[in-house]
Amino acid sequence: MNLIPSQIYFYGLYSWLILSFVTFLFLLLFKPATYGRHIRDQRLTISNKWGWFIMELPTFLIIPIFLMFSDKSVNLVTICFISLYVIHYINRVFVFPFRLNTKEKKIPLLIVISAIFFNLVNVFFIGYYFGNFATGYDLGWLYSPQFISGFALFLAGAYINNQSDSILINLRKESESGYKIPHGGLFKYVSCPNHLGEIIEWIGFAILTWSLPGLAFALWTIANLLPRAISHHIWYKKEFENYPVNRKVIIPFIL
Numbered sequence: 001m002n003l004i005p006s007q008i009y010f011y012g013l014y015s016w017l018i019l020s021f022v023t024f025l026f027l028l029l030f031k032p033a034t035y036g037r038h039i040r041d042q043r044l045t046i047s048n049k050w051g052w053f054i055m056e057l058p059t060f061l062i063i064p065i066f067l068m069f070s071d072k073s074v075n076l077v078t079i080c081f082i083s084l085y086v087i088h089y090i091n092r093v094f095v096f097p098f099r100l101n102t103k104e105k106k107i108p109l110l111i112v113i114s115a116i117f118f119n120l121v122n123v124f125f126i127g128y129y130f131g132n133f134a135t136g137y138d139l140g141w142l143y144s145p146q147f148i149s150g151f152a153l154f155l156a157g158a159y160i161n162n163q164s165d166s167i168l169i170n171l172r173k174e175s176e177s178g179y180k181i182p183h184g185g186l187f188k189y190v191s192c193p194n195h196l197g198e199i200i201e202w203i204g205f206a207i208l209t210w211s212l213p214g215l216a217f218a219l220w221t222i223a224n225l226l227p228r229a230i231s232h233h234i235w236y237k238k239e240f241e242n243y244p245v246n247r248k249v250i251i252p253f254i255l
Contacts, residue, residue: 004128006133009125009128009129009133010212012125013125013129013212013213013216016121016125016216016220017212017215017216017219020216020219020220020222020223021219021223023220023223023224024222024223024226024227027223027224027227027228028226028227028230031227031231044108044109044110045106045107045108045109046106046107046109046112047105047106047107048097048100048105048106048107049097049098049100050097051106051107051109051111051112052092052096052097052100052107053093053094053097053098054112054116055111055112055115055116055119056089056092056093056097056115056119057093058116058119058120058123059085059089059092059093059119059122059123060086060089060090060093060094062120062123062124062127063082063085063086063089063123063126063127064082064086065127066082066127066128066130066131066132067079067082067127067130067131069131070130070131070132074130074131075137075138076139077137077138077139077141077142078130078134078137080142081130081205081208081209082127082130084154084205084208085126085205088158088201091162096165099165099166099169100169101169101172118220122216122217122220125213125216125217126213126214126217129211129212129213130209130211130213134211146207146208146210147208149204149207149208150204150205150206150207150208150209150210151204151208152204153200153201153203153204153207153208154200154201154204154205154208155204156197156200156204157196157197157198157199157200157201157202157203157204158197158201159197160185160186160193160194160196160197160200161194161197161198161201162197163185163186163193163197164182164185164186164187164192164193164194164196164197165194167182167183167184167185167187168182168194179239181236181240181242181243181244186252187247188247189246189247189248189252189253190229190247190248190249190250190251190252191229191232191233191236191247191248191249191250192225192228192229192232192233192249192250193250195225195226195228195229195250196229196250196251198221198225199218199221199222199225199226199250202214202217202218202221203218205217205218206218225250226250229249229250230249230250233247233248233249233250
């Protein structure tokens, strides 16, 4: 159901794109210590597992609504796009949080609330676009260079992300705490291959959909994860004297 004029929708989307650049610069320059190993203030926190579950849940619950109440543009191709999105978040909501060996670890409520806000805005722009404004996605799109190359990137990114998450999760047994140097997979080359995988995944999504909201999600992913990867890399080097000197931050051999 198209309740918002296209002009208002796209003005909002352009503003969301601009805000991603502002957020990137803020996180890069000021490095707020609000997540994971960088948290300084332990007040107003909840369980790490349930925090992940709660903040990612809206993406899984809301996106199908846009398809059910779509205007006219939903077809097999757009359903394929949304299915990839949903599959990613099935893992993020129902699998990843409960694999974590972080019984005592907490996450600030502020992070959970801000993540919920981000997810609500992001799922709106993606869901509303593919439910109301997307055009040109006939079955031939599944054979287009954009879809084939983007889908390959999406799968590669998902594999890197999940492999790296598994390595990090298996570093620590249920009864253990503290941090260790991760090894294996792309950890041989970079400090944060899990973030690299997610960035590649959503760049792939932007390419396979060849859409402005897909691009916005990819840019927001970079804006959030690149500064975080830099902070992690600096922390690793300070924390561990034997940290591999040739590891880059997030892009092998380059950055």
